[in-house]
Amino acid sequence: MLRTIEIKESVxxxxxxxxxxxxAELKGKGLFLLxxxxxxxxxxxxxxVRTLEALRGELRVGIMEADIDSDVDARTVQDAGAKTVQLxxxxxxxxxxxxxRQGLEALGTEDIxxxxxxxxxNLVCPAEFDTGASKSAMxxxxxxxxxxxxxxxxxxxxxxxxxxxxxDVLPYFDFDLDAAxxxxxxxxxxxxxIPISAKTGEGVEKWADWLRGQVKAWKEK
Amino acid sequence: xxxxxxxxxxxxxxxxxxxxxxIDEIDTVVLEIGELSLVVPQYMxxxxxxxxxxxxxxxxxxxxxxxxxxxxxxxxxxxxxxxEHKGRCPVCGSESKDILSGEEFNIKxxxxxxxEPE
Ligand SMILES: Nc1nc2c(ncn2[C@@H]2O[C@H](COP(=O)(O)OP(=O)(O)O)[C@@H](O)[C@H]2O)c(=O)[nH]1
Ligand SMILES: [Mg+2]
Ligand SMILES: [Zn+2]
Ligand SMILES: [Zn+2]
Numbered sequence: 001m002l003r004t005i006e007i008k009e010s011v012x013x014x015x016x017x018x019x020x021x022x023x024a025e026l027k028g029k030g031l032f033l034l035x036x037x038x039x040x041x042x043x044x045x046x047x048x049v050r051t052l053e054a055l056r057g058e059l060r061v062g063i064m065e066a067d068i069d070s071d072v073d074a075r076t077v078q079d080a081g082a083k084t085v086q087l088x089x090x091x092x093x094x095x096x097x098x099x100x101r102q103g104l105e106a107l108g109t110e111d112i113x114x115x116x117x118x119x120x121x122n123l124v125c126p127a128e129f130d131t132g133a134s135k136s137a138m139x140x141x142x143x144x145x146x147x148x149x150x151x152x153x154x155x156x157x158x159x160x161x162x163x164x165x166x167x168d169v170l171p172y173f174d175f176d177l178d179a180a181x182x183x184x185x186x187x188x189x190x191x192x193x194i195p196i197s198a199k200t201g202e203g204v205e206k207w208a209d210w211l212r213g214q215v216k217a218w219k220e221k
Numbered sequence: 222x223x224x225x226x227x228x229x230x231x232x233x234x235x236x237x238x239x240x241x242x243x244i245d246e247i248d249t250v251v252l253e254i255g256e257l258s259l260v261v262p263q264y265m266x267x268x269x270x271x272x273x274x275x276x277x278x279x280x281x282x283x284x285x286x287x288x289x290x291x292x293x294x295x296x297x298x299x300x301x302x303x304x305e306h307k308g309r310c311p312v313c314g315s316e317s318k319d320i321l322s323g324e325e326f327n328i329k330x331x332x333x334x335x336x337e338p339e
Contacts, residue, residue: 001335002248007238007328011227011252014234093223096230124259125223 015129019097022132032215033104033115035133037155040121042141043165045073046198047207048118049080054208055114056081059215062112064103066095066120073118083112094125097132114215123152134218137161142175149183156184161192161210168197227260227326228268232278234328239277249282249332256290256304257323284332290323 010016026033038044044067052061065074066087074086085107089095095103100117109115117133119126138159140148143166149156156162162184164177181193192210196203235250250269254260262285269283290303296315303323309316 002332003335005242005244005331005333007330008253009234009238009328011231011234011326011328014237015230093226125226128259 012128012130015096015098018101019130019132022097022101023134026132026134027218029109030113030219031109031115032113032135032218033100033117033131033133034211034214035100035117035119035126035131035136036139037119037123037126037136037159038121038139038141039123039144040067042121042139042144043198044118044121044139045076047139047163047165047196047204048077048082048116050196050198050201050204051116051208051211052077052080052082054204055211059114059212060112062107062109062115064100064107064115064117066099066103067118077118083107089120093120093122094129095119095131096129100131100133113219114211123148123155127152127155127158135160135214137163139163139165140180141166142169142173145173146176146180146183149180149187153187156187156191159188159191160214161194161207163207164193164195165198167195167202168200223259224261224264224268225272228265228272231328232269232272232276235331236277238328239331244331244333245277247278247281247331247333249284250278251284251286251329251332253286253288253325253327253329255288255323255325257320258326260326262287286329288322288325291321292318293321294318 036044048063055061062083063077064085064087066089067073074084078084085103087103104115107115117131136159138155140162184191184193194203194207194210196207231252239247254262266283273279291300292303293300294310294313294315295317297310297313299310299312301311
């Protein structure tokens, strides 16, 4: 005879608990963790390099690279002056809170104010898995199209900030900036939207300001 | 690959639940998978059986209960199956809706062998 033991718990619940625990610890230490997500090639690494330039001499930044399995991206941001660790994710499609914790341990957080996780390039499951980050941001780049919020609604719902990157190529694409913003805000009325070009540097200061403000608020409260 | 990562999360959760509740032998793991979730049942099944060897779930069976993806039209109130009607209300044609069910990816229950009465 078989007996049924009811569980009825989301597969994500375990990860959510680990994420909350990690977030509380980071808060206690006054360490801000940003989870940066996007499709592959939207410009996460390029934006990070710009961000490092903007925050140089102000905040000590550490970067966890999970985006690809080679260490090219890690080297790029290391050359830009950040403490860096490459997470070898071996074909995984997202990071869990447990993996993020291990990444932070590998990075070493005693001498940094801000840790940034360059998540795996994917708009689907990273949205489902809370990493334990203080805040999450995503990048949508102009060539990807203004209908991405319709196709990947959860990602737009869980992010605190939406960077719209590659604004320099806007004239060459039928990307409707207002439509993209409207679609994102319909899913997430509080989302901060910052158009930038990581190539030319346009808008990067506004993004850096948002990040500064978040780090400050995190350390104060 | 996507399902493999999710299968590993599910397996990890089941093992923790079993440990916390002193369950040592499970016959069947029952997952509840919504039609609108990120999970493709066939891939999940393959991933599950590929991932359990070497764990306490090695000899378990997997059952998947599928939950229909239903929504309610914001314009006329009709409840309809979102997959079947491709996201568009069959009565008024509106795409505006609230999702009622079908996003779940749950560990629903475990089937265990009944203890022999002592
Ligand atoms: N035109 C243009 N290209 C960009 C911009 N930002 C990044 N790219 C290019 O897009 C490609 C992918 O960028 P990368 O930062 O590696 O994206 P990631 O995969 O998200 O880390 C690279 O060739 C970058 O040079 C931008 O603002 N404008
Ligand atoms: Mg990258
Ligand atoms: Zn995935
Ligand atoms: Zn209707």
